[in-house]
């Protein structure tokens with residue numbers, strides 16, 4: 197569709213802004229151009245559209261040199277949305293969008309066809325500006341003006357759409373609407389889009405491929421994961437970033453790292469865990485980084501309140517998640533900053549221990565109720581069910597953990613719990629074998645993210661040794677406590 201070969205161009209003959217760019221853009225794809233301020237993104241778009249003549253090299257559209265197209269032919273091939281500046285406009289929305297139809301008018305006395313009318317209406321509808329159609333553009337907001345110009349570009353019904361920061365001025369609702377709509381044109385009608393973006397995350401979400409420019413040269417061109425590599429982005433933008441996971445779309449996303457973020461130095465001690473009537477509670481001055489399988493706020497996140505709530509054996513609730521959220525709120529805590537587990541074991545039975553080794557310390561909290569103990573390898577013998585009465589484990593680490601050590605900490609803690617179950621000979625009454633846990637166990641690993649970095653937490657690492665021992669010993673104590681409470685042991 198579009199082929200650039202050794203393109204040089206700019207505003208002064210001796211100082212090209214774009215320096216030797218070659219690339220091929222296939223039909224029916226959305227391509228994003230990224231790069232720092234002044235690197236030449238808009239200039240590249242102007243060279244592709246022919247607004248700015250090439251100094252050397254070639255641009256070919258559908259295998260034909262750009263220069264060989266008449267301006268009307270070119271306008272039928274490509275539509276351009278330039279970067280919007282603070283102009284004053286003297287047209288209505290409808291008049292502005294209608295200008296997009298000019299390449300399709302023929303002859304001096306061209307008439308406005310039914311098709312023109314339909315296309316203008318459809319373009320206004322797609323961009324959500326139909327309701328302003330008779331208003332003067334100058335009285336509309338920046339976002340409404342931006343959408344009007346996108347409508348004009350769409351009305352041109354070109355095969356190639358060149359956009360310079362199309363989401364500029366748009367709030368997130370309108371950014372999404374616009375990008376969804378453009379993506380639909382690409383996937384359903386084979387439109388080809390080349391668009392400049394500043395928002396790398398938005399570009400990664402919507403574009404098939406990204407172009408990264410630096411000082412007028414091509415640094416990378418490929419799928420988002422090939423272009424948004426941490427070190428490459430940091431080098432080009434001279435900014436520290438961190439890759440983050442999109443919760444549901446397999447596209448790379450990045451986050452800025454504020455330079456003056458205060459992490460502080462803070463330590464969690466066993467004394468900070470309080471045993472109240474209905475729950476075990478930990479509150480920290482700074483949020484901890486957490487991974488957990490808790491009932492409330494499971495997964496990965498930053499939280500400063502931790503609750504292990506005891507409920508009666510008769511607890512029955514259709515929607516335990518929302519009931520728990522209400523409970524947290526009623527107790528005066530902030531649900532989005534709280535991780536909460538549930539158990540049938542009274543809070544006073546919680547076992548809390550701390551362990552330390554050469555600069556790294558952990559605090560472990562365990563409650564164990566094993567009325568419905570299960571051997572994980574034999575659980576297929578049972579009907580699925582969900583009962584409270586569970587082993588809840590917290591491991592709070594005073595150190596900096598990597599993702600790798602969070603995952604390993606979960607494994608080490610689980611293995612230690614399983615060993616404690618075996619040594620205490622806790623039975624799975626259905627399978628008649630030694631149980632490995634219960635059907636509703638929860639585990640939480642939380643780290644202060646200050647202190648000594650711990651890359652690993654496998655069983656024989658410095659941290660793993662603390663976790664393995666700590667979870668084992670606390671679980672043994674909790675299990676013995678349970679047995680005593682049930683009269684199974686003195």
Ligand SMILES: Nc1ncnc2c1ncn2[C@@H]1O[C@H](COP(=O)(O)OP(=O)(O)OP(=O)(O)O)[C@@H](O)[C@H]1O
Pocket residue numbers: 207213231232233234235236237238239240
């Ligand atoms: N009309 C112009 N006349 C002269 N120089 C220009 C003109 N437009 C841009 N430049 C210069 O060309 C270089 C690249 O500008 P361009 O607008 O292409 O960058 P950009 O990557 O789109 O930047 P931004 O992210 O700030 O929009 C800059 O140094 C700029 O000052």
